[in-house]
Amino acid sequence: MARLNINGKVHNVDVDPETPLLWVLREQVGLTGTKYGCGIAQCGACTVHIDGQATRSCAMPIAGLAEGAKIRTIEGLAGKGGELHPVQKAWAELDVPQCGYCQTGMIMATVALLDQNPTANDDDINTAITNICRCGTFNRVRAGIKLAAQNLKPAAAQPAKKRA
Known part of the structure; x- marks a missing residue:
């Protein structure tokens, strides 16, 4: 079970730790604004912020996320x-x-x-x-x-x- 802070809300997800963040966002959390493009972190369609840094989520396994990391998606940009x-x-x-x-x-x-x-x-x-x-x-x-x-x-x- 992973605890992810996404757009200021904590989500508990039960997925394989090697699952890319992109698929957790889209399939587990239901935030579909982040897009799949290439799957190898080259095109940038899947860019999100992790602790303020632009990160390509298609190649970022959730196991690589430190507990407490703040993830922001396009859905979290609006004020x-x-x-x-x-x-x-x-x-x-x-x-x-x-x-x-x-x-x-x-x-x-x-x-x-x-x-x-x-x-x-x-x-x-x-x-x-x-x-x-x-x-x-x-x-x-x-x-x-x-x-x-x-x-x-x-x-x-x-x-x-x-x-x-």
Whole structure:
């Protein structure tokens, strides 16, 4: 029996310790926002946060999770009252996804990047966001990351808007 803290709620799951976290999330806990892409931790569709770090869940056995690790999925990003995370808002504003399949992983990778580096430049983005999008929306993803970073800045740090 494993105890997992997922999106702030403790779940007791009775599965083989070698079961990848992705399948526990989807089949045992019922959180299907995290997607299966490749099964070898290469594409990033399965990205979740473990203690704030972007982690590819398809190759992470639950045995590898320390007791008390905090797991966050796409379902856990929204704020109280269901308000979208600034990255989700940027994605919607710029219509980032095409088919959308990989986008939960892209969003989770982006949130982890901006949590660690809110002023990420293009080199930082290239290094951190290695998720694959088969539709090729990488330019819109980059624009979404930059918009989200702007929206995450405290109001005092943003330049004043000029009045017309």
